[in-house]
Amino acid sequence: MLLENKNAVIYGGGGGIGRAVAGAFAREGARVHLAGRNRESLDEVAETIRAAGGRADTDQVDALEEAAVDRFTGAVVERAGSLDISFSLISFSEVQGTPLTEISLADFERPVHNAVRAMFLTSRSAARHMIRQQSGVILAFGGYGDPPRDYNIGGFQVAFGAMESLRRNLAGELGPHGIRVLTLQTGGVPETIPEGLEYRDVITEKITEQTMLGRPASLEDVGNVAAFAASDMARSMTATALNITAGSVVD
Template identity: 35%
Template structure:
C-alpha cells in the first residue's frame, strides 16, 4: 500500500459506484481513512468491505443529499465524527444525470438536478471548508464534466450544473485558499467501466481524440489522488481535464 494520503481523512460523496467508488478505493489504497457516502447501504457495505479486505480503512455513512442545507450539514458532522473529528479531503462527486432535451425537462426535474448537483455540494462545502481552515487546511475536489464546455444536443440541464460547479471551484479557491483550503476540480470525459471486449455506444464520442477510447473511473481516481495529496500544494482553482483530449484536441485521421 502506498502512503501518499497517509494520515488524511477523506469524505467522498456518491462513493458507492462508478467514479466515486474508484476515488474512495484509490484514496484508501494511498493510506487515507475514507468515509464512503451514498444512499444505498448495501452498495456502501460492498465498497467498505472491499477496501477493508485490501487493508484500507473505510466506513459507510448513509445520506440522501437532496439539496437541503440540513442534509449537507448532517453529513459533514457525521463524517467528521466517524473520522475522529476532522475531514481533510472532501470530494463533491454525487450527482444525477437526466439525459433529456430542454423542452423535455419539467420544472420538478430541473429543481431536483440543481438541488443534488449544485445546492447539496454548496452547503456541504459551507459546512466542511471552515472546519478545514480551523484545523490547518485541507483539499476540496469538485467533479465537473467535459460537456460543461463542449456543447452536445442533449443534457443541457446537467451540463449547466457542472458549469456551475467549475465556477464555484474558482470562487471557493479565492474564498478559502488564503485560509489553507485548496479547491480544485476534475472534468471527466466519457467514462465507463467496461467488461473485457465490451463495446459501448459512448465509444463513438471519443472518435477523433488522442485517446481514441472511453476512459475508466480509475483514470479519474488517479487525478483525485494527485489533487488530494501534498504534491499538488501549489494548485488552486484549477479544472483538470481528464477526458482523453476530448475538449482540447482534434486528431485528423489520414
C-alpha cells in the same frame, strides 16, 4: 503513500466513480468515510476496501439535506480527528435524450438544483472544519466543455457549468485558509453509463471519437488523478481543473 493519515469524505461513495475514488484514496493511505443514501452499496465498497487492507467507514447521509450533512461532517471529525478531503459525487437525477425544446421545467432544473445544492452544502460543511485546521482539499467532478453532439443532455451540462462557478468562488474565499478547491474535468467515463441505456453504445463511441488518445478516461484514471489532486504533490494547485478528457477538451 500520497494520502497517509488523511481523512477523506466521499458523498455518493457507493456509485461507480465514488467506488473508484474511494479505492484509490484508501490505497494511498487515507481513511475513507463513505456517505450516501444506499447503505448496502456503501457497505459493499467499504468491505472491498477493508479486504485490501484499507480503512473505511459508512454513513447513510443525504447530501441534499443541510442538517444531515453538518451532522455527518461533525461526526467524522469527532471520530477521526480531522476532515482533510471532501468530494461530492452524488448523482444528479438528470433526464437525458430529450431536446431542450421538449423537456419539462422540472426535468431540466433538477440536475442543476441537485448538483449546486450538494456541492454547496458539502463544501461549506467541510470548509468550516478545514478553516480551523488551516488546510484541506475540496474536489468537484465534471468540468466545463461542449456538450456531446447529436445527443440531448438536458440540464446536465448546465449543472457542471454552475458547479464550476461555485468552485471558483470557493477557491477564492478559502485559499487564504490553506484550502484548495479543484475540479476533475472529464469528457465522459463510459464505464459509468448504465448497461441498459438505449444510447449507451452511441455515447461511448462519440466520447472515444472526440479524444486525441483514441480512448476515454477510465474509472481507474479518475481515482488516480483524484488521489494526486488531494495530495501534497498538488499543493500549489487550486482554482483550476485537472483535465482528464484524454484530449477531447483542449485547454
